[in-house]
Amino acid sequence: MGAQAAGPLVVGVDSSTQSTKVLVVDAASGTVVARGRAPHAVGGGAGKESDPGRWWAALGAALGQCGEAARQAGAVSVAGQQHGLVTLDAAGAPVRPALLWNDVRSAPQAERLVAELGGAAAWAERVGSVPGAAFTVAKWAWLREHEPAAAAATTAVRLPHDHLTERLTGAAVTDRGDASGTGWWSSATEAYDTGILDHVGLDPAALPRVARPGEVVGTVRTDELPLPRGALVAAGTGDNMAAALGLGLRPGRPVLSLGTSGTVYAVSRRRPADPSGTVAGFADARGDWLPLACTLNCTLAVDRIAALLGRDREAVEAGGEAVLLPFLDGERTPNLPGASGLLHGLRHDTTPGQVLQAAYDGAVFALLKAVDQVLDAESAADAPLLLIGGGARGRAWRETVRRLSGRPVEVPDARELVALGAAAQAAGLLLGEDPAAVAERWGTARGTAYPPRERDTAAWERLTATLADGEALLRR
Ligand SMILES: Nc1ncnc2c1ncn2[C@@H]1O[C@H](COP(=O)(O)OP(=O)(O)O)[C@@H](O)[C@H]1O
Numbered sequence: 001m002g003a004q005a006a007g008p009l010v011v012g013v014d015s016s017t018q019s020t021k022v023l024v025v026d027a028a029s030g031t032v033v034a035r036g037r038a039p040h041a042v043g044g045g046a047g048k049e050s051d052p053g054r055w056w057a058a059l060g061a062a063l064g065q066c067g068e069a070a071r072q073a074g075a076v077s078v079a080g081q082q083h084g085l086v087t088l089d090a091a092g093a094p095v096r097p098a099l100l101w102n103d104v105r106s107a108p109q110a111e112r113l114v115a116e117l118g119g120a121a122a123w124a125e126r127v128g129s130v131p132g133a134a135f136t137v138a139k140w141a142w143l144r145e146h147e148p149a150a151a152a153a154t155t156a157v158r159l160p161h162d163h164l165t166e167r168l169t170g171a172a173v174t175d176r177g178d179a180s181g182t183g184w185w186s187s188a189t190e191a192y193d194t195g196i197l198d199h200v201g202l203d204p205a206a207l208p209r210v211a212r213p214g215e216v217v218g219t220v221r222t223d224e225l226p227l228p229r230g231a232l233v234a235a236g237t238g239d240n241m242a243a244a245l246g247l248g249l250r251p252g253r254p255v256l257s258l259g260t261s262g263t264v265y266a267v268s269r270r271r272p273a274d275p276s277g278t279v280a281g282f283a284d285a286r287g288d289w290l291p292l293a294c295t296l297n298c299t300l301a302v303d304r305i306a307a308l309l310g311r312d313r314e315a316v317e318a319g320g321e322a323v324l325l326p327f328l329d330g331e332r333t334p335n336l337p338g339a340s341g342l343l344h345g346l347r348h349d350t351t352p353g354q355v356l357q358a359a360y361d362g363a364v365f366a367l368l369k370a371v372d373q374v375l376d377a378e379s380a381a382d383a384p385l386l387l388i389g390g391g392a393r394g395r396a397w398r399e400t401v402r403r404l405s406g407r408p409v410e411v412p413d414a415r416e417l418v419a420l421g422a423a424a425q426a427a428g429l430l431l432g433e434d435p436a437a438v439a440e441r442w443g444t445a446r447g448t449a450y451p452p453r454e455r456d457t458a459a460w461e462r463l464t465a466t467l468a469d470g471e472a473l474l475r476r
């Protein structure tokens with residue numbers, strides 16, 4: 001155990017794309033007393049898949065690294081990567097590996113579903129979002145079409161965080177935040193949409209119950225993990241909703257998260273409904289909304305380009321006119337699921353460091369373009385961007401965001417805001433408090449403030465033009 005604890009201990013879990021991270025936190029002060037981390041494997045050939053059993057094993061390994069502290073927890077909450085399709089058989093075992101949020105094979109099914117059920121505006125009004133390949137409903141439609149035997153063997157469908165919560169408690173339960181990324185939960189009625197479920201041949205009985213914010217959904221009932229039996233378990237939520245909890249986020253504060261995915265979001269009191277599909281109309285974990293735009297190519301794509309160039313990720317150079325759209329995995333924002341990376345504007349004097357800088361620029365461009373779209377109209381135009389996720393630790397990422405946004409940037413000292421948000425949710429159960437108020441009291445958003453820099457409008461215009469002119473290639 002690291003630092004001393006005064007209050008009861010809580011465990012917050014972040015089961016994200018690349019790894020599971022666990023924090024044991026003093027509920028009274030927010031002090032992190034122990035932490036653990038274990039990697040996941042993402043496979044699946046042309047797609048992106050992970051074995052849910054590996055998430056469970058990684059959770060056990062990460063908790064094990066926390067030593068005695070985890071065994072003293074009074075409450076636990078699991079946050080996880082959004083959208084993933086976990087299919088279970090009658091014995092509760094996975095029928096096949098989970099299809100992940102960044103698997104673009106389901107793009108044709110998403111397109112078809114949008115057309116079949118009234119078009120983009122109708123979906124935005126009914127569900128809050130226009131589903132793309134990421135949404136669980138498109139993944140389920142893909143499975144029925146490509147692996148009908150697997151779909152037929154499925155008796156329960158879960159999201160990654162639901163699956164882990166169920167293994168902890170035995171309860172089939174999810175929360176409104178993660179449910180809002182399925183495409184079969186309506187933000188208009190705040191309930192499963194039986195018309196959509198019927199359309200895709202999924203029995204509502206196969207889905208978990210949607211818990212109320214603040215509900216105790218069960219207690220730890222497994223001996224497979226180093227957690228105390230009987231500890232309270234919160235509903236958990238999607239990883240972006242958990243980070244919003246972890247920051248104690250209030251409306252008007254935009255967040256930019258740089259991890260496997262790039263996301264930009266804000267809390268809103270108004271239910272979003274963007275018919276263009278750029279902004280997903282997610283629910284947050286407390287009863288408000290979380291309009292969010294997400295890219296597929298963020299830290300992994302830029303690290304891959306740095307490796308191709310044989311450079312350290314910080315070895316960027318200013319200047320030149322190269323433009324790089326690093327869409328190595330296809331892209332979600334803009335919606336170009338079949339795209340690959342595009343490099344334009346090379347000259348004899350272009351340096352490798354300038355090409356790497358262009359990759360950073362291309363990775364944050366669509367996210368920065370969406371900042372104003374996720375904020376309510378009355379938000380201050382110069383509100384600082386809260387920069388989080390693994391990339392927030394990097395100078396090149398931070399300076400790129402400052403240069404292309406022209407906004408002030410704040411980088412919280414706290415590293416694991418998703419796990420911290422889950423811990424705040426767990427602490428809320430024990431203390432009978434709102435998790436956002438818990439996080440505020442913990443001071444999780446405290447960090448370093450960077451003033452605005454002059455905006456690089458020339459680079460912005462080059463990116464805009466290359467995206468428009470390259471459209472035919474990017475749609476191929
Ligand atoms: N010091 C650093 N500078 C820049 N990038 C970093 C640094 N540390 C980690 N990263 C990036 O963070 C990414 C992981 O971010 P994280 O938010 O943990 O991902 P996940 O999406 O799995 O939650 C890695 O892909 C890596 O590129």
Ligand SMILES: O=C(CO)[C@@H](O)[C@H](O)COP(=O)(O)O
Pocket residue numbers: 016017018080081082083101134181238239240259260261262263280294
């Ligand atoms: O699909 C989305 C948001 O809609 C992603 O943000 C996933 O939730 C995965 O997150 P990370 O593993 O990158 O944190």
